[in-house]
Amino acid sequence: MARIVQKYGGTSVGDVERIRKVAERIKLTRDQGNEVVVVVSARSGVTNELLARAKSLCDEPSDRELDMLLSVGEQETIALTAMALHGMGVDAVSRTGAQAGIFTDKVHTRAKIQAIKSETIEKDLAEGHVVIVAGFQGINEDGQITTFGRGGSDLTAIAMAAAIHADKCEIYTDVDGVYTADPRVVTDACKLSELSYDEMLELASSGTKVMQSRSVEFAKKHNVVFEVRSSFNFNPGTIVKEEVSYMEKVVVRGVSVDKDQAKVIVSNILDKPGTSAKVFRALADANVLVDMIVQNVGRQGIANLTFTVPQGDSQSAVKLLEPVLDEIGGGQIAIHEHVAKLSVVGVGMKTHSGVAATVFQALADNEINIDLISTSEIKISIVIDQDRADEAARVTHAAFELDKIGD
Amino acid sequence: MARIVQKYGGTSVGDVERIRKVAERIKLTRDQGNEVVVVVSARSGVTNELLARAKSLCDEPSDRELDMLLSVGEQETIALTAMALHGMGVDAVSRTGAQAGIFTDKVHTRAKIQAIKSETIEKDLAEGHVVIVAGFQGINEDGQITTFGRGGSDLTAIAMAAAIHADKCEIYTDVDGVYTADPRVVTDACKLSELSYDEMLELASSGTKVMQSRSVEFAKKHNVVFEVRSSFNFNPGTIVKEEVSYMEKVVVRGVSVDKDQAKVIVSNILDKPGTSAKVFRALADANVLVDMIVQNVGRQGIANLTFTVPQGDSQSAVKLLEPVLDEIGGGQIAIHEHVAKLSVVGVGMKTHSGVAATVFQALADNEINIDLISTSEIKISIVIDQDRADEAARVTHAAFELDKIGD
Numbered sequence: 001m002a003r004i005v006q007k008y009g010g011t012s013v014g015d016v017e018r019i020r021k022v023a024e025r026i027k028l029t030r031d032q033g034n035e036v037v038v039v040v041s042a043r044s045g046v047t048n049e050l051l052a053r054a055k056s057l058c059d060e061p062s063d064r065e066l067d068m069l070l071s072v073g074e075q076e077t078i079a080l081t082a083m084a085l086h087g088m089g090v091d092a093v094s095r096t097g098a099q100a101g102i103f104t105d106k107v108h109t110r111a112k113i114q115a116i117k118s119e120t121i122e123k124d125l126a127e128g129h130v131v132i133v134a135g136f137q138g139i140n141e142d143g144q145i146t147t148f149g150r151g152g153s154d155l156t157a158i159a160m161a162a163a164i165h166a167d168k169c170e171i172y173t174d175v176d177g178v179y180t181a182d183p184r185v186v187t188d189a190c191k192l193s194e195l196s197y198d199e200m201l202e203l204a205s206s207g208t209k210v211m212q213s214r215s216v217e218f219a220k221k222h223n224v225v226f227e228v229r230s231s232f233n234f235n236p237g238t239i240v241k242e243e244v245s246y247m248e249k250v251v252v253r254g255v256s257v258d259k260d261q262a263k264v265i266v267s268n269i270l271d272k273p274g275t276s277a278k279v280f281r282a283l284a285d286a287n288v289l290v291d292m293i294v295q296n297v298g299r300q301g302i303a304n305l306t307f308t309v310p311q312g313d314s315q316s317a318v319k320l321l322e323p324v325l326d327e328i329g330g331g332q333i334a335i336h337e338h339v340a341k342l343s344v345v346g347v348g349m350k351t352h353s354g355v356a357a358t359v360f361q362a363l364a365d366n367e368i369n370i371d372l373i374s375t376s377e378i379k380i381s382i383v384i385d386q387d388r389a390d391e392a393a394r395v396t397h398a399a400f401e402l403d404k405i406g407d
Numbered sequence: 408m409a410r411i412v413q414k415y416g417g418t419s420v421g422d423v424e425r426i427r428k429v430a431e432r433i434k435l436t437r438d439q440g441n442e443v444v445v446v447v448s449a450r451s452g453v454t455n456e457l458l459a460r461a462k463s464l465c466d467e468p469s470d471r472e473l474d475m476l477l478s479v480g481e482q483e484t485i486a487l488t489a490m491a492l493h494g495m496g497v498d499a500v501s502r503t504g505a506q507a508g509i510f511t512d513k514v515h516t517r518a519k520i521q522a523i524k525s526e527t528i529e530k531d532l533a534e535g536h537v538v539i540v541a542g543f544q545g546i547n548e549d550g551q552i553t554t555f556g557r558g559g560s561d562l563t564a565i566a567m568a569a570a571i572h573a574d575k576c577e578i579y580t581d582v583d584g585v586y587t588a589d590p591r592v593v594t595d596a597c598k599l600s601e602l603s604y605d606e607m608l609e610l611a612s613s614g615t616k617v618m619q620s621r622s623v624e625f626a627k628k629h630n631v632v633f634e635v636r637s638s639f640n641f642n643p644g645t646i647v648k649e650e651v652s653y654m655e656k657v658v659v660r661g662v663s664v665d666k667d668q669a670k671v672i673v674s675n676i677l678d679k680p681g682t683s684a685k686v687f688r689a690l691a692d693a694n695v696l697v698d699m700i701v702q703n704v705g706r707q708g709i710a711n712l713t714f715t716v717p718q719g720d721s722q723s724a725v726k727l728l729e730p731v732l733d734e735i736g737g738g739q740i741a742i743h744e745h746v747a748k749l750s751v752v753g754v755g756m757k758t759h760s761g762v763a764a765t766v767f768q769a770l771a772d773n774e775i776n777i778d779l780i781s782t783s784e785i786k787i788s789i790v791i792d793q794d795r796a797d798e799a800a801r802v803t804h805a806a807f808e809l810d811k812i813g814d
Contacts, residue, residue: 016463023464053487056423057430058494065493068501069486072479079476080460086472087465094475099550143506 002167003035003125007135007157010044011174012231013077016084022172022231023084026130030090035125037164039135039157040081042073063108067137067147071097074134074153081132092130095120097137097145102156104138104146110287111138111146113155113218116163125164133160151212158215162222169224171211172231177238178203178210180402181255185390188403192238192253199253200240202345202379216240251355252346252400257389261291262314262337263372264307266321269331271303279305282324288313292341292374292381306372308383311337339371340389343381344396356380362399368392409574410442410532414542414564417451418581419638420484423491429579429638430491433537437497442532444571446542446564447488449480470515474544474554478504481541481560488539499537502527504544504552509563511545511553517694518545518553520562520625523570532571540567558619565622569629576631578618579638584645585610585617587809588662592797595810599645599660606660607647609752609786623647658762659753659807664796666747668698669721670779671714673728676738678710686712689731695720699748699781699788713779715790718744746778747796750788751803763787769806775799 006026013019022040030036050069054061061069078094085092101117124131135153138146148155154171161169178200181189195203197220201213210228219226219240229237269275276295283290293307309317314335325331349355359380363370368391372383384392397403413433420426429447437443457476461468468476485501492499508524531538542560545553555562561578568576585607588596602610604627608620617635626633626647636644676682683702690697700714716724721742732738756762766787770777775798779790791799804810 016460020464050483053423054490057427057487058490061490062493065486065489065501068489068503069483072482075479075482076457076476079472080464082472082475083461083465083468086469094472096475096552145503 001033001035003037003164004029005037005039005157005161005164005166005169006172007039007153007170008041008172008231009153009174010041010047012172013040013081014044016080019077019080019084023081023088023090025172025231026081026085026092027088027090030130036130037121037125037160037166038081038130038132039153039160040074040077040132041135041153042070042077046073046076064144067108067111067145070147071134071137071145074136078132078134085130085132090130091128092132093124094132094134095124096134097156098139100131100133100160102133102138102159104140104148106140106142106144106146107287108144108146110149111140113138113148113159116159118160118163121160121164151215154211154215155218158219158222158224158226161224161226162218166224169219169226170237171226171228173210173228174230174232175210175228176230176233176235177228178240178254180253180405181393181397182257185257186255186394186397186402189397190403190405192405193236195238195240195253196347197240197242198378199345199347202343202376203254203256251349252344252402253405254345255393255397255400255402256343256345257393258341258343259386259389260311261308261339261341261383262311262335263339263383264309264314264317264321265334265336266305266325267332267334269303269305269325270329271301275303275328276305278324278328279321282320283309283317286316286320288317288320292372292383294372294374308339308341308372338386339383340386340392341381341383342389342392342396343379344400345379347378349378349380358399359396362395363392366391366395368395408440408442410444410571411436412444412446412564412568412571412573412576413579414446414560414577415448415579415638416560416581417448417454419579420447420488421451423487426484426487426491430488430495430497432579432638433488433492433499434495434497437537443537444528444532444567444573445488445537445539446560446567447481447484447539448542448560449477449484453480453483471551474515474518474552477554478541478544478552481543485539485541492537492539497537498535499539500531501539501541502531503541504563505546507538507540507567509540509545509566511547511555513547513549513551513553514694515551515553517556518547520545520555520566523566525567525570528567528571558622561618561622562625565626565629565631565633568631568633569625573631576626576633577644578633578635580617580635581637581639582617582635583637583640583642584635585647585661587660587812588800588804589664592664593662593801593804593809596804597810597812599812600643602645602647602660603754604647604649605785606752606754609750609783610661610663658756659751659809660812661752662800662804662807662809663750663752664747664800665750666793666796667718668715668746668748668790669718670743670746670790671716671721671724671728672741672743673712673732674739674741676710676712676732677736678708682710682735683712685731685735686728689727690716690724693723693727695724695727699779699790701779701781715746715748715779745793746790747793747799748788748790749796749799749803750786751807752786754785756785756787765806766803769802770799773798773802775802 082094104111135156179189489501511518542563586596
């Protein structure tokens with residue numbers, strides 16, 4: 001007997017027929033003698049429907065009311081999933097985020113989990129129930145409903161797996177696992193059977209939409225081994241864990257493209273201590289996620305600061321920075337929204353020479369212009385023109401012969 | 408400045424355009440300097456959609472999961488209503504049943520309110536918010552979400568008005584108030600400007616669908632004066648309160664028809680002490696609402712017991728009673744589903760001779776057969792063939808000249 005957490009995303013529970021299929025899979029896991037905790041998202045489309053209604057009533061709905069509104073999506077799914085299991089004779093009980101003991105901070109729409117008080121879930125399991133937990137949501141100390149933002153249900157699953165010391169955590173989605181590149185763009189992309197947290201993190205933050213970084217970070221921090229797999233078939237997926245044993249020669253594990261990027265250029269600012277801090281403090285306070293940051297210092301202590309943010313945040317970034325520029329003594333702001341980020345990811349990349357050179361050569365051979373470059377231990381990211389992004393992924397994938405490393 | 412509770416039903420908040428209209432009306436009330444607490448139902452249709460999904464996954468969804476599922480309807484509406492108010496610059500905050508401090512017993516889908524802890528609402532009002540409360544739902548001492556059954560949002564409004572000592576309680580619906588008969592059936596029916604709790608109770612329990620009995624009972628018990636009016640216009644509605652000053656001659660106040668009735672006949676049972684008690688205890692334990700009860704004792708201590716229940720409960724009534732018959736020494740059960748109940752309601756009816764005679768004569772003149780008769784202080788109810796019910800309402804309405812008593 002194992003203790004298993006399964007998470008089903010919005011497309012997996014998109015309608016009653018799919019919910020029934022999910023229930024069948026849960027029943028199978030239960031019938032094998034396992035304890036099962038299931039985390040579900042809202043039916044795909046529901047969140048957008050609710051948001052459309054909200055926007056038609058109020059230009060800028062308050063975060064608190066958005067959480068009140070959006071949390072109903074998962075609440076519907078947990079009840080329906082529990083009912084589907086009942087219909088199959090399986091003991092099951094649904095739990096809202098609050099009932100599951102998921103406590104968060106007070107930041108609405110982007111709440112962070114502070115603690116999971118798992119007494120109720122443990123009791124449910126001890127009584128023989130399959131427990132269906134609403135993903136994406138929690139409760140704060142004031143009794144307010146909070147939500148976690150995009151990818152929130154993955155976070156619920158990973159955090160729940162950590163809290164109840166699950167033996168396995170399975171993230172069911174609409175793809176078979178993590179690929180060396182987006183198979184819709186790079187047709188010969190291969191599925192990876194294993195991946196380290198760090199590689200998954202870099203892939204996630206680089207636009208591979210399988211999971212959000214925060215969930216992978218949480219898994220890494222709490223050492224939760226998880227498997228990304230499809231709810232539509234029984235193929236093995238990709239297992240993500242701390243240590244992965246690769247063949248020596250495999251360095252680059254994947255190529256990804258993130259088109260939801262805007263480049264913000266803050267130019268002609270005084271290069272003195274504290275200037276950058278003020279800029280990024282203002283963005284951080286407003287929860288704007290800054291990705292790549294590049295700074296050049298030019299003539300006479302005048303600096304140019306360039307960074308990327310999600311496209312939806314670029315306008316508010318400008319609004320936030322205008323008063324900061326006044327404070328730090330002037331400068332100009334410009335946005336380029338038509339960019340994309342290409343990332344090449346692999347543990348041990350730094351110790352293998354030539355990875356960067358191979359990328360740059362592949363792009364140069366195809367006359368794709370490089371705008372910004374940023375590197376980490378296991379990743380090289382390059383900002384390029386959005387229109388060339390898919391082509392860039394294909395030529396880079398080919399340059400590293402990634403069609404040959406999968407399973 | 409007054410403290411006003413307003414309740415808007417499902418059709419009043421049926422879509423975003425109607426929610427906006429409701430918000431405008433709330434704003435108007437707020438702008439007049441009043442403290443406003445608003446109770447809203449789920450958008451009309453939502454509950455049925457959710458139920459359809461539930462039924463497609465499980466033949467008999469558990470009551471606990473039904474509550475989990477159905478309570479999302481109101482939660483959506485409170486958030487959207489608060490957003491609509493924000494969009495108009497009105498301070499507002501939404502509250503689920505749990506957040507509003509509405510505590511119930513543990514009976515799922517038909518929970519009873521045990522207490523309202525109004526501290527949060529009082530604090531919200533003190534801070535200048537319009538408070539939008541989810542109708543129909545509460546929380547029990549185990550932290551489970553409970554719902555109140557049909558008409559539950561009215562109950563929330565009346566109970567909330569009692570708890571916060573509101574000066575007014577306005578029940579907004581899709582009709583202008585309470586009429587002497589259903590205007591769709593009796594075209595010259597008149598709107599009543601005032602009505603006593605008891606009259607309203609008898610009308611409610613007689614099939615006039617404006618409000619459920621339990622809400623009126625709650626209002627009577629806690630002396631909450633309320634007004635039933637339309638959310639689609641500004642016409643005055645019907646005020647329901649303890650004492651109503653009528654002209655001497657007005658005795659009959661309304662005629663109503665309830666077609667959701669089934670007649671259950673338990674025949675050939677032994678007429679000994681405790682027999683009826685056993686029958687009705689079994690029904691009460693299963694929360695089957697029994698309405699009219701008539702018993703005849705015939706030859707040699709053999710009794711026939713006839714009663715009416717909502718049509719949806721008739722099959723389960725039979726199932727419940729079969730073991731009871733075995734216990735009490737035999738008998739037969741039959742159901743007649745094709746019946747309706749005609750009721751004539753008015754305070755002081757008993758002290759005016761001839762009311763019953765007038766009803767019976769009107770029916771006899773039109774050859775409508777009388778099946779069962781039951782009378783109370785302020786009501787005569789008659790079970791008749793369902794096909795003749797509307798006609799019976801019209802001829803009775805005319806016999807009492809009810810087209811002349813309204814306002």
